[in-house]
Amino acid sequence: MKPLSVELPPGLAEVHRSIVSCERCPRLRQYCRRVATEKKRAHQYDTYWGRPVPGFGDPDARLLLVGLAPAAHGANRTGRVFTGDGSGDFLMSALHRTGFANIATSQRVDDGLHLTDAYILSAVRCAPPDNKPRPEEITRCLDHLEVELTHLSRVRVVVALGKIGFDAWLQLLKRRGVKPSPRPQFGHGVVARMGEGLPLLIGCYHPSRQNTNTGKLTAPMMESVFRKAKRLIG
Helix, strand or coil: CCCCCCCCCHHHHHHHHHHHCCCCCHHHHHHHHHHHHHCCHHHCCCCCCCCCCCCEECCCCCEEEEECCCCCCCHHHHCCCCCCCHHHHHHHHHHHHCCCECCCCCCCCCCCCCECCEEEEECCCCCCHHHCCCHHHHHHHHHHHHHHHCCCCCCCEEEEECHHHHHHHHHHHHHCCCCCCCCCCCCCCCEECCCCCCCEEEEECCCCHHHHHHCCCCHHHHHHHHHHHHHHHC
């Protein structure tokens, strides 16, 4: 097992250890282990992480990014969320241009990437087949999101990378007794106010290859979301 970051506060480090050792979803755990064994030809000599992936970033972050799930040959291989594939580079490039990341790529856990005032996690911590987690798997993983969030006390803006991340955040709020009315609808760049004292929620198309290769999500579009988030943070 690759070591967890020694820079994390003790409480958050313990949460990360709990996430990494999670075995709640047999279908996902079986799939991640199989991918880590069979591997992708381009990464046949890599040692895959093959475990649930905790969050990454600045524990004092005011910006929280909620993604979908680890990519089978991205974070499931490297052990760090949005790391080791095109989606991670696309995202990090936008974060770099807006001052949240010190470099514009996310390739390896030892690449020197640091986030400032931003923290990234996924709604589901294990890579799902076809990138499609089941509703019950998303619900089980909410526990990890809730506990990790208790150690991110300064979050003021949440950017949901895709509708699954958006809906997971609303599901978490509902669990906490918060039910915005009317229910916010996902849309790229749309800002939703959840209530007094709660973080603002911004929708953003997920930086998947399907979205970036077709032009549904462009670099300026993603950058604009983080510039908006930065203005709202103040």
